[in-house]
Amino acid sequence: MTPSALESNGVSITTKKNVIEVSGKNEKTSVALEGVESHDLVLKTFRLLVADLCQQFNGGHPGGAIGMAAIGVALWKYTMRYAPLQPAWFNRDRFVLSNGHTCLFQYCFLHLTGYRSMTFTQLKSYHSERVDALCPGHPEIEHEGIEVTTGPLGQGVANSVGLAMASKHLAATFNRPGFNVVSNHTWCMVGDACLQEGVALEAISLAGHYRLNNLTIIYDNNQITCDGSVDLTNTENINDKMRACGWNVIDILDGCYDITGLVTAMAAAKHADRPTFINVRTVIGLDSQVAGTADAHGAAFGRDDVAQMKTSYGFDPAQSFVVSPAVRAFFADLPARGDALVQDWQSLVDAYSAEYPELAARFRARMAGEIDLVWTPLVPAKADFPSKPTATRASTGLVFNKIAQAVDTFMVGTADLSPSVYMTWPGKQDFNRPDLMPTKGDPGNYTGRYIHYGIREHAMCAVANGLAAFAPNTIVPVTSSFFMFYLYAAPAVRMGALQHLQVIHVATHDSIGMGEDGPTHQPIELANLYRAMPNLLYIRPADSEETAGAWVAAIQAKKQPVIISTSRHAVPQLAETRRDGVLRGAYVLQEDAEAVLTLIGVGAELSHVVEVAARLRNDHGIATRVVSFPCQRLFEAQPLEYRRQVLQRHRVRAIIAYEPYAPNGWERYANAAASVKRFGHSLPSKAAYKYFGFDATSLLEKTLDYLNRLDADELLAREFVDL
């Protein structure tokens, strides 16, 4: 390693025999290491365990986990503060395996360090047909000891940045002199791949800017990816790049063995003034016959190879899954050590509660994920909204800004669209590093709850997942951008949905009405993705009242992300809209006696549909119903009886949906739709509606034409028709 990088931060390191002492600004760390022989046995046992686990069902990813063995010992035995028997301990260090395919690395250490659920039987379920296995192909947040679900590469890096920000923020908010009730560190393991992914690069830049010195990335630098060697496609100087991004860099050249160096580096990282990048040279699939090659990555080594590993290690090649008592003993102290850490922390929190009873009560409520109910009376009543036409993006500010101001749980951020998304509030404090005095903007403070994510939509949402994953509902992140740019962020939005994280995404400038920015910004097909994405609510409110409903749904959705999708342009406030209707996904807005048509309107275009209905009724004598349909998934959750009552599919002649998006999915509810099946066009909002035939006059014509066509071709009644 390179101590010089540390000494410049006033950190001194001494190693005497097996004791490493690091002293720096924050604290003094002393670690006593076990002997070399003991380490040797543990490392060999671990590597064989991984090889056996892949061999049993002839599949999986052995190489990375094996190469990282010494890193794991340095982390779980000597560095991380955690409690195997109390895995949800609030102040635990967070470990994120961004290279999630090496999951056996984590599963084996969870088992060895004594996590209750990870029994030896469970560990052996890897790649089995067991449907309740705790060892899926990538780590999943639902299981003990797993902080976030990783898999798609790079996400974990950004999640880690969010976890470290959460910790910084909670510490700045709740810690008091002598009472560091939040003081954990985040450790993120990455491979060569994560460092090539854009989402990670965005997050790395952000973390350096924020000076997150409670974050350490450990780089399993084996220079091997599926295609061969990394230098086929990447020859950058990663250390220089990380330094340029504001990170400390420490090199470990002998990473398969040098536990002393690794522990020293990790201890030093905890004293740094910025995030630390530990660049660890390892050998993928060490000691197998495919060591150092791509063949070690994603396939079992084969029976013979595993046998030769065992023989060369002095193990019996006929035996599998051997964990000797000496190895068990090596890890045996960890559950008790963990319990002691928790006990110490609980005593600290008790003393803190005595000294700061009010603050401590808030802290406990936040830890429990209780969102302060002060928000409910802050939601404006329908009568409180302006009566003039109002953009629903503005409505979202009218509904939420006061709540954001009042309820500390919300950390609100934007991918550089503050002037457009209406998410700021008077007196908001930016989350930023305390030494920062930006050229234009507020001085930084980690207590701040407004986050300038930069033009990094993907990292914004992946970082938000990390904020949310710190503890359930302790922080509820709110992100914001134009709806179209949630396509950049989609992989992270998906991971939030998969992990049941409450994250609220404020997506403005939806529909073709966003205008002049043109087809690159008009989200014709994006709603189709989010309406199909499991466990996510995509809500398009039609006016201020429905926007209130959307926010109520979002704040109450404690186990799922929500996208609130709003208009750039002003839309009328409609007399019949109802927030409770939004909570049911769709509801009857207008009901004529003996109606022959049900018209479905959505979001910014609901008012156009109301106008079509009025003209059908008044000018053509056609009795018509109008249904407002802000959220398909909420509607699907309603009882069949309610759904039938809303749609009246069996009574009316036809149901017609109107939305300037791709129609896919409306066929479930309607017999015909006016939709947009091509990309958009750069025009002022009103002109765009006209160009695409989405002004009320054009929609009326399409509707009448459809009715005529129904008369002319009886087969059409059983088909879905594009208007």
Added chain:
Amino acid sequence: MTPSALESNGVSITTKKNVIEVSGKNEKTSVALEGVESHDLVLKTFRLLVADLCQQFNGGHPGGAIGMAAIGVALWKYTMRYAPLQPAWFNRDRFVLSNGHTCLFQYCFLHLTGYRSMTFTQLKSYHSERVDALCPGHPEIEHEGIEVTTGPLGQGVANSVGLAMASKHLAATFNRPGFNVVSNHTWCMVGDACLQEGVALEAISLAGHYRLNNLTIIYDNNQITCDGSVDLTNTENINDKMRACGWNVIDILDGCYDITGLVTAMAAAKHADRPTFINVRTVIGLDSQVAGTADAHGAAFGRDDVAQMKTSYGFDPAQSFVVSPAVRAFFADLPARGDALVQDWQSLVDAYSAEYPELAARFRARMAGEIDLVWTPLVPAKADFPSKPTATRASTGLVFNKIAQAVDTFMVGTADLSPSVYMTWPGKQDFNRPDLMPTKGDPGNYTGRYIHYGIREHAMCAVANGLAAFAPNTIVPVTSSFFMFYLYAAPAVRMGALQHLQVIHVATHDSIGMGEDGPTHQPIELANLYRAMPNLLYIRPADSEETAGAWVAAIQAKKQPVIISTSRHAVPQLAETRRDGVLRGAYVLQEDAEAVLTLIGVGAELSHVVEVAARLRNDHGIATRVVSFPCQRLFEAQPLEYRRQVLQRHRVRAIIAYEPYAPNGWERYANAAASVKRFGHSLPSKAAYKYFGFDATSLLEKTLDYLNRLDADELLAREFVDL
């Protein structure tokens, strides 16, 4: 600027009076500059033109374009090799405006330099309601002088890398000593935002690795974004970061005025041994009252402010859109200069044709976008495929590898999944820099047509767009990865569809059958995005024969991207599959007389549906039809008559679709569907099908249950039912 960065490359620069001479390895460049007063007038005229264009309809983005004025003069007047009257000249320099919202920058220079279509009237259509305007809010590829459609930030950077790679590849393939028939340079303009976006960071790393010295990024460094100043969210050392990524860096400190410095830097960039990053300090909205602030970014300055600009410049505040004869004269030589460049090049190509007739014939065919028809007989016949069950990812290799080998048009790449996607061929040559000898892999060569994109899915697809945009169908890029990771790449796939670019995306590991990797890799909802995305074909073939059909469709689709979506696991070869059926999107696979049900099967699960039909027929006496449905959009393009004939919606009792994806959209074709509305689960392929009720036995049960439910509840017949 910092000449030292250049001298290390053996480049010498001298400036005598108004003449800049740069000599380096490749060539000697000499540029004679106009006088300072002339530049001053042009810059002022340009800035006022931009201000007026935003003022007329009180909207748009003036600030960036104004700050970049001097950069534009350096580019269009002194540096770029292009022909305004022959905008499609093959060997022109490519200019990409990655910060596309500053489109007036490009539109004004297109007008001033004499592009025919960009008349003064057209220029003034910016933000108007004119539906055939050439001045949309972001540049669009359809218009003269625009190389790619930009808008979503960061895409343009990656497109530029693709354009530069295309040029390197074509040069390496076709140039001969003394005949540099391909020798153009790519210039990419970026703002602060582009350099924060992950897709750009991925592409920058790749370009540095490839040593693309025919690529220059010009950074409009005004340190202002929508939220205020860049240092709110980004304090990295960008120059060091770029150097770490393998780029030359040149600083221009006085970028609003220093045309000499800019021209020198650009000339030097053409002599560099690697890509160059010109970091130009500018002032956003220079000389307006909001200069240097975020207010200058996205709104007109206001009447008074524009007037004060004019007054301070010595212009008449009462007049708008003033372009004096002197300014016209400044740019007047450019059309003729351009024509002379084209003439010289045509003479060169003529001489080349005489010297290398065969090569020149190939070159001309490639320039014309003719894909060598040698591919058609290479597509295997149905009988040529193995009869054993075969993964459709393997089928895709069986169909395409020989074509890739034989037809130079295809540049095939992967985001580091070569062993999984079956896209290599014997003797394939990697595209890589010639001095590279990777640790594992082939030595580099720019003639290579196999691209290791690294673990950079988003950049892969955005770079592929650049390869395709070099000239229509001159290069047809093929990308490959797991289907799920095409969510990372979705913004770029979208931009390819929007630009009508032929790019073929090979997406393997679709469906839940991809198995152990689990829910992070199982693409439950992703097909919904791509089926809704305009101008894109998403094709899921069911076996080798249908895979052949998918490839035929993809190669013939000269104006749209195609995703060929294939299975990881082996699927049976079905007797009745037909490639011509794939070309129609859906077709009748099995037809019983007097059938009462139509079953829709797709891709990897078609064989399950065939089994369900067999059991319905044989065990339950229910006459059944089976439709194979690989591509919804191709089917939608068929005549109504064909569609009715395939589905028989009016004759059968019900149509049932079976696909382990979110159902949204199948409602158009079916009355009921077996689908998956939750995230996946990590299990071996077969176990996953069973777990989700997608084995034939479960599907049969669901089908029979549905028929019973139809009997019990007559309303169900008019509703879509989830099985």
